[in-house]
Amino acid sequence: MSASTLQKSAAPRPQFHILADAATVAEAVAGHVARALAAKPQLTLGLATGSTFVPVYAALARRHRENGLSFAQATTFNLDEYVGLPADHPSSYRTFMRTHLFGPVELPQGHGFLPGVEADIARACAAYEAEIARHGGLDLQLLGIGRNGHIGFNEPFSSFDSRTRQVELAASTRKANAAEFPAGEAVPPCAVTMGVATILDARQIVLVATGQAKAQALASAFTAAADPACPASALQAHPHVTVYCDEAAAAGLADRQAGG
Ligand code: F6R
DSSP states (O other), X not given: OOHHXXXXXXXXXXXXXXXXXXXXXXXXXXXXXHHHHHHOTTOEEEEOOSTTHHHHHHHHHHHHHHHOOOOTTOEEEESEEETTOOTXXXXXXXXXXXXXXITTTTOOTTOEEXXXXXXXXXXXXXXXXXXXXXXXXXXEEEEOOOTTSOBTTXXXXXXXXXXXXEEEOXXXXXXXXXXXXXXXXXXXXXEEEOOHHHHHTSSEEEEEEOSGGGHHHHHHHHHSOOBTTBGGGGGGGOSSEEEEEEXXXXXXXXXXXXXX
């Protein structure tokens, strides 16, 4: 697809920051979050997990330690969690968040929400949507992107109208995430995820993609018409999306522009 086609195809267009490498991307995303917190200390912040966010959260933790970046008044809502893992399982997203963000930035107890995965899941999903609404909706949602174009755990062909619900993980997602699990332990087949519509309700979205393995998904999301085959392409309809990616992940974007 030519650069001019790309420009015409997506309106409103996300703002792209194409940076040298993952470390630079992490600093830029941390800066974005820090500015949002400065503008609104009571920020309602949507969070993602996964390897892309390890350096992002490390950068936020450093700003907390060294510059006094405060999460004291913020409330956070994670995108997703595996079904069937106890909260203290080493590979649960609850453990991930405690380790990489909640502990290091001293998020106050009770300010960090993840989707409920115990007992009555349908009820927990409805309660999660209600809790987000009770906090006035999400001010800023951070997203990674799966190699298959998923956002949260909204796998290909998820409805753009979907809400928080239990989903089956794609075989490719379970394979991609196997490295996060102890050797010999299978990735759970199901998860609970915010829906595509839940994500699109956020007032502002930041999508982060690093590494060559994300190039195709990023290109599908923004250089072709929106299609549930690539859930991230739903973001084309959102008025305030910023994409932070490195050169490797940007390889498939026709009108890439370095710097940012
Ligand atoms: C995780 C999540 C997923 C990941 C995506 C990329 O909370 O929502 O959509 O962002 O699978 O994962 P990594 O960063 O591990 O490549």
